[in-house]
Amino acid sequence: xxxxxxxxxxxxxxxxxxxRRKIVQRMIALMExxxxxxxxxxxxxxxxxxxxxxxxxxxxxxxxDSFFETEMPGADTAPLFTRARELGITFSFGFAEKTEQxxxxxxxxxxxxxxxxxxxxxxxxxxxxxxxxQYESWRPFQHLEKFYFKPGTEPFSTARLFDxxxxxxxxxxxxxxxxxxxxxxxxxxxxxxxxxxxxHYAPMPSHDHLQSFHNHLCMQAGAYQNxxxxxxxxxxxxxxxxxxxxxxxxxxxxxxxAAQASSTDDEVILAxxxxxxxxxxxxxxxxxxxxxxxxxxxxLSRT
Ligand code: CDT
Numbered sequence: 001x002x003x004x005x006x007x008x009x010x011x012x013x014x015x016x017x018x019x020r021r022k023i024v025q026r027m028i029a030l031m032e033x034x035x036x037x038x039x040x041x042x043x044x045x046x047x048x049x050x051x052x053x054x055x056x057x058x059x060x061x062x063x064x065d066s067f068f069e070t071e072m073p074g075a076d077t078a079p080l081f082t083r084a085r086e087l088g089i090t091f092s093f094g095f096a097e098k099t100e101q102x103x104x105x106x107x108x109x110x111x112x113x114x115x116x117x118x119x120x121x122x123x124x125x126x127x128x129x130x131x132x133x134q135y136e137s138w139r140p141f142q143h144l145e146k147f148y149f150k151p152g153t154e155p156f157s158t159a160r161l162f163d164x165x166x167x168x169x170x171x172x173x174x175x176x177x178x179x180x181x182x183x184x185x186x187x188x189x190x191x192x193x194x195x196x197x198x199x200h201y202a203p204m205p206s207h208d209h210l211q212s213f214h215n216h217l218c219m220q221a222g223a224y225q226n227x228x229x230x231x232x233x234x235x236x237x238x239x240x241x242x243x244x245x246x247x248x249x250x251x252x253x254x255x256x257x258a259a260q261a262s263s264t265d266d267e268v269i270l271a272x273x274x275x276x277x278x279x280x281x282x283x284x285x286x287x288x289x290x291x292x293x294x295x296x297x298x299x300l301s302r303t
Contacts, residue, residue, distance in 0.1 A: 002275040007034035010248035012265035013239035020076035035087040044093035045194035045235040052196040054144045057135040068098035081118040122159035124168035125152025164275040171195035180222035190229040197245040224255030227281030236264035
């Protein structure tokens with residue numbers, strides 16, 4: 001069987017004044033801890049290098065730029081790549097990406113998968129950008145992802161590592177069933193998903209108490225209904241006065257939680273993931289080839 005020791009490296013809050021260097025040092029400490037426990041792959045959250053800045057409406061472009069990476073690795077992130085190479089660790093993390101393409105400048109909410117030789121083998125740019133695009137004064141804090149980020153223009157894709165197929169998604173993507181189904185149809189066996197989820201949802205505060213439930217509900221359902229391992233990794237805790245959900249977890253293709261964080265701080269959890277367990281689902285109840293009826297779901301292929 002194909003077994004991989006996967007670590008989910010939950011991060012506690014990143015405050016606005018925390019330097020990239022300090023944050024990267026915390027990420028390295030988590031990686032070293034995971035490596036001591038035998039991890040082969042370490043997964044960090046969405047926007048791991050900064051505070052969740054979409055909670056503020058920032059007009060000054062140089063201030064906005066300070067949250068974005070123009071190269072990966074850059075000067076501040078190189079130590080993470082170097083330490084991973086020394087430890088022989090593969091890793092994945094999210095960051096704000098500013099890139100020039102076809103003469104234009106683009107801002108994406110991005111995550112990458114890096115092999116043990118520090119090569120970026122998969123880059124994903126968040127497709128489902130939540131929140132709003134303009135300042136809304138009635139909110140206690142903003143969720144201006146639509147102001148800061150353009151949606152990625154490439155569909156979900158996969159990369160092969162440890163003889164298994166990996167796919168990346170970011171935060172709000174995990175709530176959409178299409179995410180997991182598209183991945184699975186492309187042959188993905190493991191989905192790596194970082195998130196920053198405020199406990200307070202301003203448009204529907206009566207759902208605040210459901211944040212934890214919905215978090216696990218969508219990832220466990222996605223895992224089971226598509227026969228995928230799902231690694232869900234939080235940036236958690238009280239970040240700039242905003243409480244972020246924890247609940248980092250490693251979910252088996254049966255939908256069962258194999259490991260879960262017990263804090264909202266920097267914390268490593270691990271599981272020995274048998275990738276062949278994907279077959280328990282995909283060769284049985286969700287054998288797409290035998291039981292799926294795409295011709296009966298014509299609206300799914302329409303916008
Ligand atoms: N980062 C991110 O995508 N957060 C959203 C918050 C809820 S939508 C405003 C999420 O889906 O968890």
